[in-house]
Amino acid sequence: MEKHTVSQLKALTSDTEVTLQGWIQDIRVMKNIIFLVFRDHTGIAQLTVKRDSWKGINLESVSRESAVSATGTFLAKGVSKIGPEILLKVLTVLNPSRSPLPLAVSDPVNSDIETRLNHRFLDLRKREVNVVFQAQSKLLWGIRKFLSDNGFVEVHTPKVVAAATEGGADLFRVQYFEKETYLNQSPQLYKEILISAGLNRVFEVGPAFRAEKHNTVRHLNEFTSVDIEMAFSDHNDAMRMLEGSVRSGISEVSSSMGKELAETGHNILIPEIPFPRITYEESVKYIEGHGEKINFGDDFSPEQLKILGNQFHDFYFITKWPAVLRPFYTMPDPANSEFTNSFDLQYQEKEITSGAQRVHDPQMLVERFHSKGLREEDFSFYLESFMYGMPPHAGWGLGLERLCMILLDLPNIREATLFPRDRNRISP
């Protein structure tokens, strides 16, 4: 007996015998006829049972969300409006579901995100929840494809590290045998070392940890960072790779999932490149022109970014950030060292990516350590790679969940994270 998915049914001729495996979403028992709403990972079908000719198990005992195997004949001219119809011959409960369910999978009541995350596996059985992560997978696939096509090598660097990337305040401490270590907040230092290693162009997709006690809909304490670093390049090269990656990711989502997303209420627009660029100074002027007060060297508040974001359709770069706002490894602007060869990718008021040309001169790097109050001896393993012909280089780090949240217009980054880690949540 050949197994089928719901999505394959419509290509079949009527009366073909099929076996489907999935879940019972709903059961409607009547005097002479029984309807079961069946769901697999591809869609919904109706299993129809005529009582007088049924010889199988007691269907009234089958609880909703039980995993089942269903065999019957496909009715091409079925009456069902919810999906393809199968005249059921055999139903096997592979594993029953308890009831009542801790949250509604198909009922017309919404659960709080709290309840949903507590029972995430059930929440994810809902198509509109599930589709987010299928889209996220395609998004990343499109980004990977673009980077790979542009000569980037995918690498994996340690997450348990001895020293902080940009200080020490916001790292999680980990006991590593008899030593105290940290969970890495960014692969930054390792990416740069790999540039000195001659890998030319590298990228990494991996977790980043931030021990910040933030409590917002756009921050997590563990998120997926897409990071690149490229040799013999500057911030402009990095920006071109970034807009190319974003566009490639989105167009992959659109071409492979556009229909499913449209059905669940998401309209995907592939952005035009190049993205507009505006400098920090221009941004300050623009925002001040709208009645907000900013001091030089201040970061923009969400309110101010909203003002700025209003003049762009979707993605835009803010470039040339003041050195005081940027980490030690950021290359100063050769024309004016108060500024840097840096950029943020924004989507309206939301920051998605931070990047820059990096300092490659070890002398300058040491000076920058000192100006940021860092001790160079904590970074000797890093600094050493700059002493033996480190190429000029640039790169960026992108928050995958944030990009996904923006793309699908989700109200909370937790909606774009399977098992989010926030200030309070460590389970499931």
Add this chain to the structure above:
RNA sequence: GCCCCGAUAGUGUAGCGGCCUAUCAUACGGGCCUGUCGAGCCCGUGACACGGGUCCAAAUCCCGUUCGGGGCGCCA
């Protein structure tokens, strides 16, 4: 770190001093019934986070605890 807010059946809610032996929906259990619908109708089970206080009277007001939501800061 600072600041707001919340907790009522499995789920989501109404109630905000006495009319609460707490509303409604949905789920769940039972019954009737229908080829399509979020099917319908009838009946039933099921809840005030915890501890203290005020009051003749507390789901409702006050304090504390626990758990949680959100904003700012910081960032992806």
